[in-house]
Amino acid sequence: MKKLLKVGWDTLSSPSGYYSLGFLVLGGFVAGIIFWGGFNTALEVTNTEEFCISCHEMENNVYEELKTTIHFTNRSGVRATCPDCHVPHKWTDKIARKMQASKEVWAKLWGTINTREKFQAHRRELAEHEWARLKANDSLECRNCHNFDFMDFTEQSQRAAKQHSGALAKGEKTCIDCHKGIAHQLPDMKGVEGW
Amino acid sequence: MRSVIVRKAIKLVSSALIMSGILFSYVATGTEKEVATLRDTTKIAEQKEPNIIPKVINKDIRQGRNYPMQPPVIPHTIRSYEVNQYNNKCMSCHSRQLTEESQAPMVSVTHYMNRDGNFLAEISPRRYFCNQCHVPQLDAKPLVGNTFIDMHSLMKQKTSQDNQE
Numbered sequence: 001m002k003k004l005l006k007v008g009w010d011t012l013s014s015p016s017g018y019y020s021l022g023f024l025v026l027g028g029f030v031a032g033i034i035f036w037g038g039f040n041t042a043l044e045v046t047n048t049e050e051f052c053i054s055c056h057e058m059e060n061n062v063y064e065e066l067k068t069t070i071h072f073t074n075r076s077g078v079r080a081t082c083p084d085c086h087v088p089h090k091w092t093d094k095i096a097r098k099m100q101a102s103k104e105v106w107a108k109l110w111g112t113i114n115t116r117e118k119f120q121a122h123r124r125e126l127a128e129h130e131w132a133r134l135k136a137n138d139s140l141e142c143r144n145c146h147n148f149d150f151m152d153f154t155e156q157s158q159r160a161a162k163q164h165s166g167a168l169a170k171g172e173k174t175c176i177d178c179h180k181g182i183a184h185q186l187p188d189m190k191g192v193e194g195w
Numbered sequence: 196m197r198s199v200i201v202r203k204a205i206k207l208v209s210s211a212l213i214m215s216g217i218l219f220s221y222v223a224t225g226t227e228k229e230v231a232t233l234r235d236t237t238k239i240a241e242q243k244e245p246n247i248i249p250k251v252i253n254k255d256i257r258q259g260r261n262y263p264m265q266p267p268v269i270p271h272t273i274r275s276y277e278v279n280q281y282n283n284k285c286m287s288c289h290s291r292q293l294t295e296e297s298q299a300p301m302v303s304v305t306h307y308m309n310r311d312g313n314f315l316a317e318i319s320p321r322r323y324f325c326n327q328c329h330v331p332q333l334d335a336k337p338l339v340g341n342t343f344i345d346m347h348s349l350m351k352q353k354t355s356q357d358n359q360e
Contacts, residue, residue: 068275069275070274070275157253157254157255157271158254158255159255159271181275181277181282182275185277186277186281186282187281188281188282189281189282194287194293195282195286195287
Protein backbone atom coordinates (compact mmCIF):
# COMPACT_ATOMS: atom_id res chain seq x y z
CA MET A 1 0.00 0.00 0.00
CA LYS A 2 2.77 2.40 1.02
CA LYS A 3 4.70 1.40 -2.11
CA LEU A 4 1.67 2.07 -4.32
CA LEU A 5 1.23 5.54 -2.86
CA LYS A 6 4.94 6.27 -3.45
CA VAL A 7 4.72 5.22 -7.13
CA GLY A 8 1.69 7.47 -7.58
CA TRP A 9 3.39 10.41 -5.93
CA ASP A 10 6.58 9.94 -7.96
CA THR A 11 4.57 9.91 -11.20
CA LEU A 12 2.70 13.09 -10.30
CA SER A 13 5.73 15.00 -9.01
CA SER A 14 8.10 14.19 -11.89
CA PRO A 15 7.94 16.16 -15.22
CA SER A 16 6.27 14.59 -18.23
CA GLY A 17 8.73 12.80 -20.47
CA TYR A 18 6.47 12.16 -23.44
CA TYR A 19 3.60 14.72 -23.87
CA SER A 20 4.37 18.30 -24.91
CA LEU A 21 3.66 21.20 -22.56
CA GLY A 22 1.16 22.64 -25.03
CA PHE A 23 -0.79 19.37 -25.16
CA LEU A 24 -0.90 19.13 -21.39
CA VAL A 25 -2.05 22.73 -20.95
CA LEU A 26 -4.70 22.57 -23.68
CA GLY A 27 -5.73 19.05 -22.68
CA GLY A 28 -6.11 20.18 -19.10
CA PHE A 29 -8.16 23.15 -20.24
CA VAL A 30 -10.55 21.02 -22.32
CA ALA A 31 -10.84 18.39 -19.60
CA GLY A 32 -11.60 21.20 -17.14
CA ILE A 33 -14.44 22.47 -19.31
CA ILE A 34 -15.91 18.97 -19.61
CA PHE A 35 -15.68 18.21 -15.89
CA TRP A 36 -16.91 21.59 -14.73
CA GLY A 37 -19.71 21.66 -17.28
CA GLY A 38 -20.68 18.12 -16.39
CA PHE A 39 -20.68 18.94 -12.70
CA ASN A 40 -22.88 21.97 -13.19
CA THR A 41 -25.25 20.11 -15.52
CA ALA A 42 -25.66 17.34 -12.97
CA LEU A 43 -26.22 19.97 -10.29
CA GLU A 44 -28.91 21.65 -12.37
CA VAL A 45 -30.66 18.31 -12.95
CA THR A 46 -30.98 17.88 -9.18
CA ASN A 47 -32.43 21.40 -9.12
CA THR A 48 -35.59 20.61 -11.06
CA GLU A 49 -39.06 19.77 -9.88
CA GLU A 50 -39.04 16.51 -11.87
CA PHE A 51 -36.04 15.40 -9.85
CA CYS A 52 -37.65 16.37 -6.53
CA ILE A 53 -40.92 14.54 -7.18
CA SER A 54 -39.19 11.49 -8.58
CA CYS A 55 -39.32 10.36 -4.95
CA HIS A 56 -42.81 9.41 -3.80
CA GLU A 57 -42.20 11.09 -0.43
CA MET A 58 -42.14 14.44 -2.17
CA GLU A 59 -44.72 13.70 -4.86
CA ASN A 60 -47.42 12.29 -2.60
CA ASN A 61 -47.08 14.72 0.28
CA VAL A 62 -45.67 18.17 -0.29
CA TYR A 63 -46.24 18.32 -4.05
CA GLU A 64 -49.90 17.35 -3.73
CA GLU A 65 -50.35 20.06 -1.11
CA LEU A 66 -48.60 22.68 -3.23
CA LYS A 67 -51.05 22.01 -6.07
CA THR A 68 -53.91 23.68 -4.22
CA THR A 69 -52.04 26.88 -3.42
CA ILE A 70 -51.53 30.16 -5.22
CA HIS A 71 -47.87 29.31 -5.81
CA PHE A 72 -48.96 26.51 -8.14
CA THR A 73 -51.88 28.00 -10.02
CA ASN A 74 -52.95 31.63 -10.26
CA ARG A 75 -54.29 34.27 -12.63
CA SER A 76 -50.98 35.17 -14.29
CA GLY A 77 -49.54 31.68 -14.62
CA VAL A 78 -46.26 32.46 -12.88
CA ARG A 79 -45.44 29.58 -10.61
CA ALA A 80 -42.85 28.55 -8.08
CA THR A 81 -41.20 25.16 -8.39
CA CYS A 82 -39.60 23.33 -5.45
CA PRO A 83 -36.04 24.71 -5.84
CA ASP A 84 -37.31 28.30 -6.23
CA CYS A 85 -38.12 28.30 -2.52
CA HIS A 86 -36.05 25.48 -1.08
CA VAL A 87 -32.63 25.93 -2.74
CA PRO A 88 -30.63 29.17 -2.47
CA HIS A 89 -29.90 30.73 -5.84
CA LYS A 90 -26.38 31.98 -5.05
CA TRP A 91 -23.77 29.40 -6.02
CA THR A 92 -21.89 29.03 -2.72
CA ASP A 93 -25.11 28.87 -0.69
CA LYS A 94 -26.50 26.39 -3.18
CA ILE A 95 -23.49 24.07 -2.78
CA ALA A 96 -23.78 24.33 1.00
CA ARG A 97 -27.45 23.36 0.82
CA LYS A 98 -26.69 20.49 -1.57
CA MET A 99 -24.14 19.15 0.91
CA GLN A 100 -26.77 19.32 3.64
CA ALA A 101 -29.12 17.45 1.35
CA SER A 102 -26.85 14.40 1.49
CA LYS A 103 -28.47 13.77 4.87
CA GLU A 104 -31.82 13.67 3.11
CA VAL A 105 -30.48 10.92 0.83
CA TRP A 106 -29.63 8.98 3.99
CA ALA A 107 -33.21 9.44 5.24
CA LYS A 108 -34.51 8.29 1.87
CA LEU A 109 -32.41 5.10 2.09
CA TRP A 110 -33.70 4.34 5.58
CA GLY A 111 -37.30 5.23 4.65
CA THR A 112 -37.63 7.81 7.43
CA ILE A 113 -40.72 9.39 5.88
CA ASN A 114 -41.82 6.73 3.40
CA THR A 115 -45.44 6.66 4.55
CA ARG A 116 -47.95 9.45 5.10
CA GLU A 117 -48.06 8.68 8.83
CA LYS A 118 -44.29 8.85 9.18
CA PHE A 119 -44.26 12.07 7.20
CA GLN A 120 -46.92 13.61 9.43
CA ALA A 121 -44.94 12.57 12.49
CA HIS A 122 -41.86 14.37 11.15
CA ARG A 123 -43.69 17.37 9.70
CA ARG A 124 -43.08 19.72 12.62
CA GLU A 125 -39.34 18.98 12.64
CA LEU A 126 -39.04 19.39 8.86
CA ALA A 127 -41.06 22.61 8.91
CA GLU A 128 -38.95 24.02 11.71
CA HIS A 129 -35.80 23.49 9.63
CA GLU A 130 -37.29 25.52 6.80
CA TRP A 131 -38.59 28.25 9.11
CA ALA A 132 -35.17 28.55 10.71
CA ARG A 133 -33.44 28.72 7.33
CA LEU A 134 -35.78 31.42 5.99
CA LYS A 135 -35.65 33.36 9.24
CA ALA A 136 -31.83 33.33 9.16
CA ASN A 137 -31.55 34.59 5.57
CA ASP A 138 -34.37 37.16 5.94
CA SER A 139 -36.70 35.14 3.71
CA LEU A 140 -34.30 35.40 0.79
CA GLU A 141 -36.11 32.84 -1.36
CA CYS A 142 -39.39 34.76 -0.99
CA ARG A 143 -37.65 37.98 -1.90
CA ASN A 144 -36.19 36.49 -5.06
CA CYS A 145 -39.64 37.14 -6.53
CA HIS A 146 -41.45 39.37 -4.02
CA ASN A 147 -39.48 42.60 -3.89
CA PHE A 148 -40.41 44.82 -0.96
CA ASP A 149 -39.26 48.00 -2.75
CA PHE A 150 -41.91 47.57 -5.43
CA MET A 151 -44.84 46.60 -3.22
CA ASP A 152 -47.87 48.84 -3.76
CA PHE A 153 -49.58 49.07 -0.38
CA THR A 154 -52.63 50.73 -1.92
CA GLU A 155 -53.23 47.57 -3.94
CA GLN A 156 -53.14 45.46 -0.79
CA SER A 157 -55.97 44.87 1.62
CA GLN A 158 -55.92 47.16 4.64
CA ARG A 159 -54.72 44.49 7.03
CA ALA A 160 -51.92 43.44 4.67
CA ALA A 161 -50.85 47.04 4.03
CA LYS A 162 -50.68 47.72 7.76
CA GLN A 163 -48.42 44.75 8.44
CA HIS A 164 -46.20 45.29 5.41
CA SER A 165 -45.70 49.02 5.92
CA GLY A 166 -45.17 48.49 9.66
CA ALA A 167 -43.38 45.45 11.00
CA LEU A 168 -41.92 44.33 7.67
CA ALA A 169 -40.72 47.79 6.62
CA LYS A 170 -38.98 48.30 9.95
CA GLY A 171 -37.30 44.92 9.64
CA GLU A 172 -38.87 43.66 12.86
CA LYS A 173 -40.49 40.79 11.01
CA THR A 174 -39.62 38.84 7.91
CA CYS A 175 -41.95 37.09 5.45
CA ILE A 176 -41.83 33.67 7.11
CA ASP A 177 -42.86 35.06 10.51
CA CYS A 178 -46.44 35.45 9.28
CA HIS A 179 -46.58 33.48 6.03
CA LYS A 180 -46.08 29.98 7.36
CA GLY A 181 -47.81 27.13 5.58
CA ILE A 182 -48.48 29.07 2.41
CA ALA A 183 -47.31 26.31 0.09
CA HIS A 184 -47.79 23.18 2.19
CA GLN A 185 -50.02 22.14 5.07
CA LEU A 186 -48.97 23.17 8.54
CA PRO A 187 -47.76 20.85 11.28
CA ASP A 188 -49.28 21.04 14.74
CA MET A 189 -48.52 24.68 15.60
CA LYS A 190 -48.72 24.35 19.37
CA GLY A 191 -46.22 26.73 20.95
CA VAL A 192 -45.26 28.51 17.73
CA GLU A 193 -45.11 32.30 18.13
CA GLY A 194 -48.26 34.00 16.91
CA TRP A 195 -50.45 30.88 17.12
CA MET B 196 -102.47 7.23 31.00
CA ARG B 197 -99.44 6.34 28.97
CA SER B 198 -101.43 5.09 26.00
CA VAL B 199 -103.35 8.38 25.93
CA ILE B 200 -100.09 10.31 25.60
CA VAL B 201 -98.87 7.96 22.87
CA ARG B 202 -102.13 8.32 20.96
CA LYS B 203 -101.95 12.08 21.28
CA ALA B 204 -98.37 12.08 20.06
CA ILE B 205 -99.25 9.95 17.03
CA LYS B 206 -102.10 12.31 16.18
CA LEU B 207 -99.81 15.34 16.49
CA VAL B 208 -97.04 13.82 14.35
CA SER B 209 -99.39 12.66 11.62
CA SER B 210 -101.10 16.05 11.40
CA ALA B 211 -97.71 17.74 11.28
CA LEU B 212 -96.66 15.42 8.44
CA ILE B 213 -99.79 16.24 6.44
CA MET B 214 -99.32 19.96 7.04
CA SER B 215 -95.67 19.87 5.99
CA GLY B 216 -96.66 17.94 2.85
CA ILE B 217 -99.17 20.64 1.90
CA LEU B 218 -96.66 23.36 2.70
CA PHE B 219 -93.89 21.68 0.70
CA SER B 220 -96.04 21.29 -2.42
CA TYR B 221 -97.08 24.94 -2.09
CA VAL B 222 -93.47 26.11 -1.77
CA ALA B 223 -92.36 23.89 -4.65
CA THR B 224 -94.95 25.29 -7.07
CA GLY B 225 -94.76 28.83 -5.68
CA THR B 226 -91.03 29.35 -6.12
CA GLU B 227 -90.61 27.55 -9.40
CA LYS B 228 -91.00 30.71 -11.48
CA GLU B 229 -89.18 33.11 -9.17
CA VAL B 230 -85.93 31.30 -8.40
CA ALA B 231 -84.34 29.14 -11.06
CA THR B 232 -81.73 26.51 -10.39
CA LEU B 233 -78.17 27.02 -11.55
CA ARG B 234 -79.15 25.31 -14.79
CA ASP B 235 -81.91 27.87 -15.48
CA THR B 236 -84.10 26.49 -18.27
CA THR B 237 -81.31 24.65 -20.05
CA LYS B 238 -82.53 21.42 -21.63
CA ILE B 239 -81.44 18.18 -20.04
CA ALA B 240 -79.28 17.11 -22.97
CA GLU B 241 -77.48 20.46 -23.19
CA GLN B 242 -74.66 21.88 -21.13
CA LYS B 243 -75.15 25.35 -19.70
CA GLU B 244 -72.44 27.99 -19.98
CA PRO B 245 -71.20 28.32 -16.40
CA ASN B 246 -71.79 31.59 -14.58
CA ILE B 247 -68.83 33.84 -13.83
CA ILE B 248 -67.36 33.00 -10.42
CA PRO B 249 -67.79 36.05 -8.20
CA LYS B 250 -64.92 37.42 -6.12
CA VAL B 251 -64.77 37.21 -2.34
CA ILE B 252 -65.44 40.52 -0.61
CA ASN B 253 -62.14 41.48 1.02
CA LYS B 254 -62.79 44.96 2.40
CA ASP B 255 -62.37 44.24 6.11
CA ILE B 256 -65.53 46.22 6.84
CA ARG B 257 -67.98 44.51 9.16
CA GLN B 258 -71.41 43.86 7.70
CA GLY B 259 -74.84 43.95 9.31
CA ARG B 260 -76.95 40.88 10.01
CA ASN B 261 -79.28 39.55 7.32
CA TYR B 262 -81.57 37.65 9.68
CA PRO B 263 -82.05 37.42 13.45
CA MET B 264 -79.09 35.90 15.29
CA GLN B 265 -77.02 35.53 12.11
CA PRO B 266 -73.41 34.68 12.98
CA PRO B 267 -71.26 37.62 11.84
CA VAL B 268 -69.99 37.13 8.28
CA ILE B 269 -66.29 37.16 7.46
CA PRO B 270 -65.32 40.36 5.59
CA HIS B 271 -62.04 39.01 4.20
CA THR B 272 -60.69 36.14 2.12
CA ILE B 273 -59.87 32.90 3.90
CA ARG B 274 -58.15 31.07 1.06
CA SER B 275 -56.01 28.22 2.41
CA TYR B 276 -56.71 29.05 6.06
CA GLU B 277 -56.33 25.74 7.82
CA VAL B 278 -58.87 24.70 10.43
CA ASN B 279 -58.18 21.07 11.24
CA GLN B 280 -57.15 18.79 14.09
CA TYR B 281 -53.74 20.46 14.31
CA ASN B 282 -54.40 24.15 13.69
CA ASN B 283 -57.00 26.86 13.65
CA LYS B 284 -55.76 29.75 11.53
CA CYS B 285 -58.74 31.94 12.46
CA MET B 286 -57.72 31.83 16.10
CA SER B 287 -54.26 33.18 15.30
CA CYS B 288 -55.98 36.60 15.10
CA HIS B 289 -59.40 36.23 16.74
CA SER B 290 -58.47 34.44 19.97
CA ARG B 291 -58.70 36.36 23.24
CA GLN B 292 -54.97 36.68 23.83
CA LEU B 293 -54.16 37.84 20.29
CA THR B 294 -56.82 40.45 19.50
CA GLU B 295 -54.78 43.27 21.01
CA GLU B 296 -52.04 42.71 18.49
CA SER B 297 -54.27 41.86 15.55
CA GLN B 298 -57.13 44.31 16.30
CA ALA B 299 -59.51 41.63 15.00
CA PRO B 300 -62.93 41.14 16.64
CA MET B 301 -62.68 38.86 19.66
CA VAL B 302 -64.40 35.48 19.62
CA SER B 303 -67.41 35.74 21.92
CA VAL B 304 -67.29 34.20 25.38
CA THR B 305 -70.00 31.70 24.47
CA HIS B 306 -67.47 30.00 22.22
CA TYR B 307 -65.41 29.09 25.28
CA MET B 308 -68.35 27.44 27.04
CA ASN B 309 -69.11 23.76 26.86
CA ARG B 310 -72.68 22.50 26.61
CA ASP B 311 -73.09 22.62 30.39
CA GLY B 312 -72.17 26.29 30.50
CA ASN B 313 -68.73 25.78 32.04
CA PHE B 314 -65.95 28.03 30.78
CA LEU B 315 -62.91 26.41 29.21
CA ALA B 316 -59.41 27.85 28.79
CA GLU B 317 -59.40 27.12 25.07
CA ILE B 318 -62.13 27.46 22.48
CA SER B 319 -64.78 24.80 22.98
CA PRO B 320 -64.54 21.80 20.63
CA ARG B 321 -68.16 22.28 19.57
CA ARG B 322 -67.30 25.80 18.36
CA TYR B 323 -63.92 24.92 16.89
CA PHE B 324 -64.85 24.79 13.20
CA CYS B 325 -65.49 28.47 12.50
CA ASN B 326 -66.76 27.89 8.96
CA GLN B 327 -69.72 25.89 10.19
CA CYS B 328 -71.37 29.22 10.99
CA HIS B 329 -69.12 32.07 9.82
CA VAL B 330 -68.65 32.44 6.09
CA PRO B 331 -67.09 34.98 3.74
CA GLN B 332 -69.35 36.81 1.29
CA LEU B 333 -69.19 36.89 -2.49
CA ASP B 334 -69.59 40.01 -4.56
CA ALA B 335 -72.67 38.61 -6.31
CA LYS B 336 -76.25 39.72 -6.91
CA PRO B 337 -78.52 38.06 -4.33
CA LEU B 338 -80.87 35.46 -5.84
CA VAL B 339 -83.72 36.51 -3.57
CA GLY B 340 -84.47 39.81 -1.89
CA ASN B 341 -84.34 40.38 1.86
CA THR B 342 -86.63 42.72 3.80
CA PHE B 343 -85.22 41.89 7.21
CA ILE B 344 -85.26 44.72 9.74
CA ASP B 345 -83.58 44.01 13.04
CA MET B 346 -85.46 44.27 16.32
CA HIS B 347 -83.62 47.39 17.40
CA SER B 348 -84.73 49.37 14.34
CA LEU B 349 -88.28 48.09 14.70
CA MET B 350 -88.45 49.26 18.31
CA LYS B 351 -87.09 52.64 17.32
CA GLN B 352 -89.71 53.00 14.58
CA LYS B 353 -92.45 52.06 17.03
CA THR B 354 -91.38 54.52 19.71
CA SER B 355 -91.13 57.37 17.18
CA GLN B 356 -94.63 56.52 15.93
CA ASP B 357 -95.98 56.42 19.47
CA ASN B 358 -94.43 59.78 20.20
CA GLN B 359 -96.08 61.34 17.14
CA GLU B 360 -99.53 60.07 18.13
